[in-house]
Each structure stands twice: as C-alpha cells, then as structure tokens.
Amino acid sequence: MSGTGKRSAPLVADRRYKVPKGGGGSSPPPRKSAPAPRKRKPRRPARRHGLLVGLILLIWRVIWGISWRIGLTVALVLAGATFYFQQQLPELNALLDGRARGSVTMLDRDGKVFAWRGETFGGQITSDTVSPYLRNAVVATEDKRFYHHFGVSPRGIASAVSINLAAGRGPLEGNGGSTITQQVAKLLCLGVKYDPAQWKDESAYEDDCRAGGIWRKVKEIPFALAMELKYSKADILTIYFNRAYLGAGARGFEAAAQRYFGKSANEVNPAEAAMLAGLLKAPSKYAPTNNLKRAQDRAAVIVGLMQEQGYLTNAEADAALANPAQLSEAAATKSGGFFADWVMESGPAFLTRETTEDVIIHTTLDQRLQKATEDALAAVFDTKVREGSQAQAAIVVMSADGAVRAMVGGRKIAEAGSFNRATQALRQTGSAFKPFVYAAAMDNGYNPADYVMDSPLTINIRGSGPWTPSNYDNEFKGMITLTQALAESRNIPAVRISEAMGRDTVRRIAAGFGLKSDLAAGPALALGASEATLLDMTGAYAGILNGGSSVKPYGLIDLRLQGEQEPLIGQGGGIGERVISPEAAQLLTYMMMQVIEKGTGKRARLEGRQVAGKTGTTQAARDAWFIGFTADYVAGVWMGYDDNKPLTGVTGGGLPAEIWHEVMVRVHEGLPARPLSVIVPTYRAPPNSGTASTAPVAPQAQQPPQAQQPQPDQRVDPVEQVLRDVLGTLGGNN
Template sequence: MAKKKNQRSRTEPSLFGGGATAKPSKKKKGGGRKKSRSSAGNPLFRVLRFLSYWGCVAAVWGTIAVAGIVIYYGAKLPPVDEWAVPERAPNVKIVATDGSLIANRGSTGGEALSLDEMSPYIPMAVVAIEDRRFYSHFGVDPIGLARAMATNIAHGGVVQGGSTLTQQLAKNVLLSHAQTLERKVQEALMAIWLEHKYTKDQILAMYLNRVYFGSGAYGVEAASQRYFNKSARDVTLGEAALLAGLLKAPSRLSPARDPEAAEERAQVVLSAMHDQGMIGDSDMATAMAREPTRAPSYWSGAENYVADMVMRQLKPLVGEVDQDLVVYTTLDPGLERDAETTLQAALDKNGAKDRVEQGAVVAIDATGAIRALVGGRDYAESQYNRAATARRQPGSAFKPFVYAAALEIGDRPGSVRNDAPITIDNWTPENYEKTYSGPMTLTNALAHSVNTIAAQLVMEASPGYVVDLAHRLGISSDITPNASLALGTSEVSLLELTGAYTAFMNGGFKVTPYLIETVETDAGKPLYRNDRANPQRVLSSQVAANMNGMLMHVVTDGTGRAAQIPGWQVAGKTGTTQSSRDALFVGFTANLTAGVWVGNDDNSPMKSVTGGKLPAEIWHDFMVKAHKGVKSEPLYGGGRIIDPQPAPAANGNTPDTLVELLGRLGNETPPANVGESQPKQHKRRTLMQLLGGG
C-alpha cells in the first residue's frame, strides 16, 4: 500500500509542471514531436500553404493588372456622354401600286422591324444559339466566357466564342472588327454601357436589324426577303432557325451558296431551342423535316430591274437619301409577273432552236406610267437592263414616225407610192423578201413593211423633219438624219420607243415614261409627287387617228398578225434588223402600250427570228393576260382611217384609170437618184396633178 501511494505522489506533479520524473518528461517530449510531423512538418501542407499565399498575391496583382488594362484601353475611348448607337443606314422601301413590296434598297437592303413586328421565332432562335443567358447577364457573360475558354483549350483552337449578343452589337455598330485585346476590352465596356442604356428587347432588336446574314443582306428583313422572298414578319420556325444559324458563318453557310450546310446548321439551332424548352417535340420534328432552302445566287425577280431604276432616279428627285423613305411606284405587280413569266417561257421554249438568249418587255399606260418592265431573262444571272439601258436598232419599228411625218406634210393613208428599186445617195434599200410589188397605198406599205417606200417618204419629208417628229413624240436618243433612218438604223431603247408609240395610242399627247409616283419619309411626310397635268399635244387628232388605223392594218393584214387579241382592236409594228440581230414588236390597245425585244447581248444573229414571229407572239401572250377581265374599248379614232383610200372596183381590183395613173407615176417618179435636194413634196404633187388635183 505504501508503495502505491508513493508512486501516485511522484506522478501527480508532472500534470501541473512541477517535480516531474524522468518517464513523464519523456512522454511529453515525444507527444510534441508527433504533432509537428502531422502539420507544419508535412510537405503537402507546406505546398498548399505556398500556393494559397502566392495565389492570393497573384490574384491581387492580376486584378490590379486587369483593372489597369481596362482603365488604359477604356481611357482611349471617347467620353461616355458621347457614346451613342449610330443611326441605322437609311432604307428605301419600294412598293407597287397595290402597296406590296417590290424591293428594299440601301446599304442594309431591308427595313427595320421591332421585335413585336417580326416573327417570334427569330429572336427565340438567335438567343438559343448565340446567347442563351442573354436575358440574365449584364452585357458580359462570365459563365459563357469560361465555357468558351475551356472548349477552345480542349480543342486546341478557337471553336467557340464567348461574346454575348450585346458585345456583338457593340462590335458591329461601335467598334472595328480587329481581333485585338484593346478591341475586346472596349467591346466589354461598351456592352455594359449598352445594357445600362437600353432594355434587353431594344438591344436584341438593334442587333437583329443590323447583323449580316450573308449574300448582301443586313438585318432580318433583308435576309428574309433575300432567302425566302417574304417578310421577316411571316418567317416560319424552320426558316428562323436557318437565319439564326447563318450568324456563325454568314457567307459560308448562305443557302445561296450551300443549302445543305445551311440546313444542317439550322437543325443544330432547332435542337438548341428544344433543349432550352422553347419548342416542343412535334414543332422540332416538323421544322426538321422541311426541304433545304435553295436561294438564287443573287437577288431574283424582274421587279429588281425596276428597283434599280428607282434608285438611279431617286437622288435627282429628293437629293441625298439620309433617312428611311418609301417610294410608291406605278408598277402593277400582276402585270409584272405576267410579263416576266411570259418572256421566260417563250425563251425557254424557243431560245435554243432560234439561237436567242435574251429579251425585254415594257408596258405603259396612256399617261406614261410604267406598269410592267422586264429588263432581261433572269435578273439573278444578269442585272443589265435591256429594256431601259440597252440601245439597239429598232429596224422597221421606227417606220411609224416616218409615216406620221408623211401625214403631217399632207400625205394620206390612201396616198400611193411605187415599190420599186430605188437609189438614194449611193444607197439602195431592199425589201426583206428582196421582191417589189409596184404601186401601193401608204397603208399597205406600212402593213407589209416596205422599205423602198419608207425611204422615199423620209426624203419627201426630209430626214431632219422625221428626226424632229421622233424626238417630239419622246425618242430621246440621238438619231442620225439620213435616208436609212427609215429602216431604224439609229439605236434607241425599248422603253423610249414604247413610250413614243403611246402618243399614237392616247390620241396625240406626249408621254414621258415614269416609275415614281410619290416619295415619302417613313413617317409619311411627302417629299415628291409626280405631276402629270397638262400633257403636251405632239400630234393632231387626225394624224393620231389615221396612224392608229394604219397600224391596225399591220396586225390584221400585215407582218404583225401574230399579235391579234380576240375582242380587241390592236395596232402595232414589227421590227427586224440586219441578219436578225434584233427583233421587236411594239403595239397597243386602247388600254395599254407594250414593247417586246429579243436578241443576244453579243449582237450575234438569231436564226431567222423576225419581229412578226417570236416578239409578236410574246407580246400577244402577255397582252392576253393583261386584258383578262378588262372591258374592251376601241382604239383612238375607232381604228377607222379618216381620209380613206380610193374604193376598189367590184372585182376587188383598182379601177383601170387609177392603174394607168399609177403606171405613169411609176414611170415619172422617183428619179433614178433621189437625194436631199429632191423637193420633199414632189411625188405627192405629181400624183395630185395626174388625178386632176392642185
């Protein structure tokens, strides 16, 4: 017992630090060494402590460095109070007579739409594929940026971007596209400013109305018109997905370049929309089942010829275009479609066998308003306007001006000339068939397009007088005043030629073909209005009526029979140039004047194409469509010749006394060579003298 007590008394002091024995002292030291090895002496702990310390130091300095970079590059920007989203480039909206869109023109190619105006699928699709946290971030998306960095590192290159839609807007409208650190920093700063300045919907609308969708289309409206030929208001789910998909690579993925690639990307967008709960299973399946969109390589449709003309004419009327405008035109969209489809069908059917590649159609009403204009076979293939810009020889389609001049100096439709070989100043005109018919009236000579008589009439009236009359009626091109102008050797445009014929159709008043009716700002403020009041009379009513009657005989009895329209009086004239390089038919009813030209851009000959064949057939097919449902009206003057030719004998032949007189006329006139010095009324006076007149 004593021993135990002694032991307990020896150990107790060690618990409180006094009188410790050797064993307790060793145990305490051993415990201290064990604790040191599990913490401060552990190498892993020392590494973690080192990394933690220097990580904090790096973070502090990194923050300072980033802040310094932001401050440095931010200081190079203009003051914040000078920041502003620039106005969108002005758009010119061109519309037809029924208010339907012809085209948008300007650097954007489409009008701006609010989110409420455009198809709801468009913003949904763009947000789904480009910036799914658009409505939650503050302009910069740290999560998206981190994900993009991780993806790019994993793939060893840039395969995913971290820019938000707000950053893309800042880049597109406020900054350059240079891939530099400076631009990225400034882009982030401006994105934050945009988020503070505008609502999310405003930012998204600005982005969608400015972003490039490929093939020259900026903004969703331009892209929708370009690829689907419809407004962005009417875009379907599948079409919206295609548009959103283009943003990744607008040129490479354009359906005008690679329809399959565009559709493949659209399906990625649809999957993203589905994954985010924007669309259901059935909607996605329906949209994915659509056929790939195959857009033409360029803007298509003949109405684009008209849009180009409007843009060329706009600046002289209203000055510089510095705001959105609406141009109201005279174009009838139904007639425009009819003209385009008729021309294309005829060339598709006959082009190869007749060796003809191009054509043009113009239709004008009695006031000069252009109701239809097709400048070529396919606008997507060639934007050259063969109706308004090209100048080609009209051939015999120029002869009505010669005959109108003859009527003005005193000839009558029944006046007689001799169809026989003739030489004028070393020029010997020949008829198309290389045959001659002897004496005939001017009406028959025009109906059968007799060259020799037309040349005689030019010299009687004088070439200068014929040129003046053509200009008076609306021909604006330069015309060489010589005898050969009777055969249409001077070049004119189809548009001016058709416009000049309208002076016959409307009873003798000059018209200047025009497209633009009014121009207004987008807010409705008028800037220009066409004034057609008080048209100028350029032909007497009698000459106009007689010309209508004579030109009607071209269609009923002469070279233009293919142009006849059941139930309507039709007047017109065929034209064919040497070696069938050009062929035309220009004609009119009481409702509409129209001109058709066919030929080749390289001026190569067609295969026996004449104005009375393919052009007259195209004219007929178009005008039949144009007059469907329109009440028939007679031509001005009723198609009757006011001063008729002498009545034929009962057997249908000319009376013997007149035959004798015509024979004498043929012997006496014209002289062997008829030149400019020949009295211009020589043959008319001779015939009147033979008939006993003054």
C-alpha cells in the same frame, strides 16, 4: 539631531497591507516564488534539400512573382479599359439604329410593298416586346449561357478553339465562341464610328468591324464587360435585335420579319422565329429569298436547339417542323427588280441611291402585269429558243399616258441590279421607226389609201456618193398604198415618204414623241438607222395610242419620307404636248392594225381584240423588235445579243412578236375587249388600173401641202417625180 550624537532612525513607508490577525503588524506579506524556467526543446536540425528540388523551388518563386505581377497589371489595365469604355457608351436609344444610310420602300399602284432598296429598318423594337419565340430562338442559337455570364464566356471560347483546331483551322478562325454581348460589341464596332474619310464606303467599314484576329478579340473583352456594367441583359438583347444584319437589305429583326413574312417581329411564330434566328450565322447564304429550302433546313436545326433547351415543348417543335416558315407573297414574287432599279435611277440620288432617310416611293407598277410579263418571257424562251442560247430580251408594258406597269430588263430576273436592257441599251430601231415616217405623212394631209412607188431608188448623198436602199425580200411591187407599204415593212416606200416630207419634219415628229438620241441625218433615217432604248420606243408608241400627244414614261407617282403625309416629289412624267393631230394618229393606228392583220406582225394577233403595232429588224438581224398596243396597254419587246452579234433566224415578226403575244394575252386576262380609235380610209384603184375598191368611205382627209423640193444632197429620178405628182393629185380625193 546632529548635535545629540545619536543615530537617527531610518525612514519607513506607510503600511500598505493589513496585518493578519494574531500576527505582528510589521512583517510584509510573503512573496510568491518565481516559476521555474521552461526547458527549451532541442532544436531540430535544418532539412537539407537536394540541388534539383532547390532549383525547382527557385524557378517557381520567380514564375509566381512574375505571374502575379503580370496578372495584377492585366487586371488593372482591364479594369481601366472597361471603365473607359463604360464612360464612352451612350444611352440605349442612341444605339438602336446604327445605319449610315437610309432605306427605300417601294409600293405598287395599289399601295402594296413590292421592293426594298438600301438598308431597311423596320423601327425600334425591344427584347421585351418581340415574340418570346424569337427571343428564345436567338438565345438558344447564339449564346445559351447568355443570362449566366458577365459578357465573356471562357468556356465558350475554349470550346470554339477546340472545334477550330479539330477542323484544321486556326484557333480563332471559324467559330469564335463569342457571346451575344461580344457580337453586339462587334456590331457597335467597339465604339468606332463610321468616317467616310477613313473607309471607302459603309461596306468596308463593316468588314473592318467584323475582322477577326487575336487583337480584335482582346479588345472585345473590356468592351463587352463595359456593356454588361452599363446595360441590362434585356438592353443588350434590344441592341442586338435592332442592329443585326439579316440579309436582303434588312437591318434588325423587325425589318427582316416585315421583309420575309410581311408581319411584325412581335407576331412571328416558332417556325418563323427559328428561320430569322438562323440568318445570324450567314445572312446572305440563309436568306429565304435566295433559297427557301436551305433557309427552312437551317430553321429546323434551330427548332431542335430550342426544344433541347426547353424553350419549345415537343408538340410545339413538331408543329414547327411540320409547317416550316413561308415567304410572304411580296417576298416570294421577286418581281419588279428591274423596274425598281429604274425608279431608283430616275429619282434624285440624295433621296434614293444615297439617302440617309427612310423613304417611301409610290410607283406605277402593277404586280399582276409584272408577273404575267416575266412568265410570258420565260415560257417562250423555254419552248422556242434553243437551249444554251445567250440571246437576251427586254419588255416594257405601259399605259397610254406613259405610266410603266411592268418592266423586264433581261432574261434572268434575279440579275436585277445589273444591266437593264429596257432602259440602258441603245439599239438601232430598224423598221420599228417607220410609223414616225408615216406619222409625218398623215399629219401633213396624206391618207393611208394614197399610193407610193415601190421601185428601185438611188439617192446621191453629198460627201458619200450614191445610196441605193433595198427591200427585205429584194423585190419591188410597183405602185402600192401607204398602208401596204407599212404593213409589209417595205423600205423603199418609207424612204420615198421620208424624203417627200423632209427629214427635218420626220426628226421633229420622232423627237416630239420622245426619240431624241442622235437621230440619223441621212436618208437612212427612215429605215431606223438611229438608236433608242426600248423604254423610249414604247413611250413613243404610247403617244400614237393616246391620240398623238407626247409621252414621258414614268414609274414614280410620289416620294415621301417615312411617317410623313406630304410628298417631297410628285409625278415626273405623263402626257405632254401634242405632236400630231388626233386624225393623223387615228389614220396611223389603222395602218398599224393592218401590220397585224395582213403584214409582218401576224404572230402578234390577239383573238377577239384589236391590235396595232410594228415589227423591226436591223441590218444583219442584230436587233429584233415588236412594239404594239391595244386600247388598254402598249408593250414593247426587244431581242438581241449583248455583244451585238447577229441573231440566227430571228426577225421582229418572229420571236419578238410571239413574246409580245404571250405577254398581252396574260396582261389582258379578265379585261373586256375595247376597240381602238381609228379612221378607216376609202381605197381607190391605183392610176390607170381600171378597177375600183368597195372599201367603206372614210371622212374627208386634210388637203395635203405641195411636196417639198428635193434637198441638195438628193438625186430624184423621173419615177419619183411622177409619184409626187400622183400623191398631190390623190391626197384630197378621200
């Protein structure tokens, strides 16, 4: 190799390609020629923009950059808020009854509903079980695109803003363009629960929930979106149907259907459904119990919307317009408001005024008698009281055991819920108190045929000096019977009897019959200087009717929770202990019958029916009373002014007696006449008269006790001493 001196041959790689036939094997394949380089097009010179266009493009880029970042931020915030609300939303059933307080439903003596208090909830309903007419009416009225949006309707909001601006209001004042979902969000108060420590009451809480404004509207959007994610459309409607307030204390469509029509929400017809849907705009304004014609006009608008949107055929719409919805008998009556208020006040607050439960109260009210009483009062004031008079009146009708059957607390029935003059007004009783003076005499052995002196009388009152009562007519009739003295409502004989019996005795008997409010201590006690309510006075007269036993007026028979059979509270009134003997009550009843037949109460006389009663007029005619009874009912009437000014030309035997007559004529319609339980006394000639009476003989009266000695603060004149001797002599001769 290196030593040979020859040059070595170069190394050659193995042949990789086949040798073409006929050719040498050592030549490589021909190479492909490289493509010719592409000619580049001449570059177009850059376009030059004007200064203004460049500035605009720059601003646009800045705006776009800011906008998409803001949009992205808002979207992220909205998504986060929506997710947060969705996680907070409870199950459907927890949202159907959102009341903070319960309801009270009142039944009359026959078990029929006549009044509601609190927030009535008729029970849970669903959008699938209510009447299809009602479901369609709500959608047609409140949100016709409900099934096609996702909780918020930009088109609806834009339309509402346009309407508000055109009307001269703010963009979000008036029409809000809210979808049904957004309205439900408001009903749920955007998930904020009622806290008594934060809000004064539930009303303030709901006002805050319904407050408008841009920020509130902004918060509604994610909450509405969350609801659409959490619940189905049917579920959202179900919440709406159960929580919407529809006037007259009705919460939800089931309660409203029961309240206004006396039927379930799944039974309402197109006209009724339209009226219920019409309430959503303004529940108090369009409540049919406030103004039926206005509610019907609003319902007609809803019927038109349902027809336009294909929910009603032309024939169905025409039928609904021709036959508008009518109130049920109970809703139309509007009776018993004052009575219902009294029952609510008489029960425990936690089961009535402040109840968080749904309560059923069975009461003593008779709706026929209640309507008769209201009609009678209206008839007298319409025909016999001058127009524009501000005089007020109150009426109570009850049975002999104190069960109140009717009550009117003022002339304006619609004002029930305000001042109840039958139960809250303490007024001087005047001569309506005198039967209790004579009750003391009858119970102590005296007789209606006994005599009393009607002559001038002066009593020295310790610390006050002499007191001289007078009769209404400023006349004196000398020796007269106790019956005549009561029938003519003579003052001096009543004072003489009261002083003879002793004021403590009179007070004890009056208190036993239920008159306990600060009975006067002086001799004016006999003339009704004490104050009492009409309810208490009527109850006291009921004690005379039932034979002399005390009575506690009552309206509540029993109270139970809705759905429960066992009552929580039973009857709280009725007949109590005996106050005077049955014989004394029968003798007193006879005397009170003569008030109607021959005395101051003639205008109260009922044709073909025995009546006993007493008139009452206080000093300066500030109060006028008539209270009386038949064998079936006792009724009391009071008239006066709320500011205590004197009545003009009114006494107890005038307008109050006429009102009483009108009430009792209506109350007794269809009832057979029954006699009162009385003892008719034997009348004898007064001392030294030389004449005798041919009146029928009465049963032997009880032997009277000796007349009481004059009290230290009295000055008894000789005539009074003779009178007492006469009473002591004649008391046992009958």
